[in-house]
Amino acid sequence: xxxxxxxxxxxxxxxxxxxxxxxxxxxxxxxxxxxxxxxxxxxxxxxxxxxxxxxxxxxxxxxxxxxxxxxxxxxxxxxxxxxxxxxxxxxxxxxxxxxxxxxxxxxxxxxxxxxxxxxxxxxxxxxxxxxxxxxxxxxxxxxxxxxxxxxxxxxxxxxxxxxxxxxxxxxxxxxxxxxxxxxxxxxxxxxxxxxxxxxxxxxxxxxxxxxxxxxxxxxxxxxxxxxxxxxxxxxxxxxxxxxxxxxxxxxxxxxxxxxxxxxxxxxxxxxxxxxxxxxxxxxxxxxxxxxxxxxxxxxxxxxxxxxxxxxxxxxxxxxxxxxxxxxxx
Numbered sequence: 315x316x317x318x319x320x321x322x323x324x325x326x327x328x329x330x331x332x333x334x335x336x337x338x339x340x341x342x343x344x345x346x347x348x349x350x351x352x353x354x355x356x357x358x359x360x361x362x363x364x365x366x367x368x369x370x371x372x373x374x375x376x377x378x379x380x381x382x383x384x385x386x387x388x389x390x391x392x393x394x395x396x397x398x399x400x401x402x403x404x405x406x407x408x409x410x411x412x413x414x415x416x417x418x419x420x421x422x423x424x425x426x427x428x429x430x431x432x433x434x435x436x437x438x439x440x441x442x443x444x445x446x447x448x449x450x451x452x453x454x455x456x457x458x459x460x461x462x463x464x465x466x467x468x469x470x471x472x473x474x475x476x477x478x479x480x481x482x483x484x485x486x487x488x489x490x491x492x493x494x495x496x497x498x499x500x501x502x503x504x505x506x507x508x509x510x511x512x513x514x515x516x517x518x519x520x521x522x523x524x525x526x527x528x529x530x531x532x533x534x535x536x537x538x539x540x541x542x543x544x545x546x547x548x549x550x551x552x553x554x555x556x557x558x559x560x561x562x563x564x565x566x567x568x569x570x571x572x573x574x575x576x577x578x579x580x581x582x583x584x585x586x587x588x589x590x591x592x593x594x595x596x597x598x599x600x601x602x603x604x605x606x607x608x609x610x611x612x613x614x615x616x617x618x619x620x621x622x623x624x625x626x627x628x629x630x631x632x633x634x635x636x637x638x639x640x641x642x643x
């Protein structure tokens with residue numbers, strides 16, 4: 315008859331044997347990825363479901379993992395326990411410190427076998443590989459749209475929830491993405507880091523500079539598949555397509571009127587509020603739209619950025635150049 319100790323030993327050997335036969339017994343029902351522990355599967359499932367059970371008591375921001383919440387809490391306490399020995403920079407997470415150290419070493423040990431591009435982080439290589447495979451494992455539960463990166467899904471979800479966690483300290487305006495807040499802040503600072511090498515004009519946004527450069531080159535790389543009209547900006551083509559489809563996704567909460575573009579909605583909303591946020595620093599005249607302020611500023615500066623390719627005559631507004639071009643036909 316087996317003793318209690320022998321029974322426990324046999325039970326332990328049986329469990330170890332099952333572990334060897336099936337090292338990853340827990341399988342994800344979404345993507346078939348396997349895990350050795352149920353807790354690891356539970357954490358992974360949240361990348362599909364978007365569940366964030368851990369909430370910050372300070373700002374109510376949600377997280378899928380407790381460790382991420384702990385790291386986030388340090389943004390409120392300014393506690394950054396991990397220090398780089400090379401430059402003394404402090405980091406709130408050990409993983410951030412490890413990534414930072416690689417900026418000193420330039421080490422990129424992870425290589426893509428498809429295009430030979432190298433990465434400092436294995437996670438960055440895995441994300442990059444999806445540009446080759448087309449894999450989009452992150453699905454939106456609201457509209458079924460799929461994304462290759464979880465961060466892209468999280469940003470997209472804010473279009474459904476209306477969440478705007480990034481707030482401008484100058485004017486209180488809130489944004490769904492940190493990049494949008496950074497761009498907005500340049501309105502207050504006046505910073506214009508992007509300069510056109512052709513005419514010296516400066517821009518606060520890289521996209522604005524790229525679009526402006528096409529006024530010099532005449533390039534229109536974005537083509538409507540229905541009528542073949544060309545556009546300098548992808549956003550302009552997207553807006554144009556709505557005139558074919560009749561789509562008006564932007565709705566005024568005051569009067570329920572709908573618009574094809576966000577800019578048209580914003581302009582319309584100011585007819586309710588009377589807001590004129592764009593102020594000329596020279597004469598203090600206010601404008602509803604930034605584009606109106608820019609046009610107005612040319613009456614002070616004399617700038618004429620639009621040039622006729624036939625005769626070289628210059629104009630302060632694009633519409634004036636278009637009317638002039640008809641005199642050559």
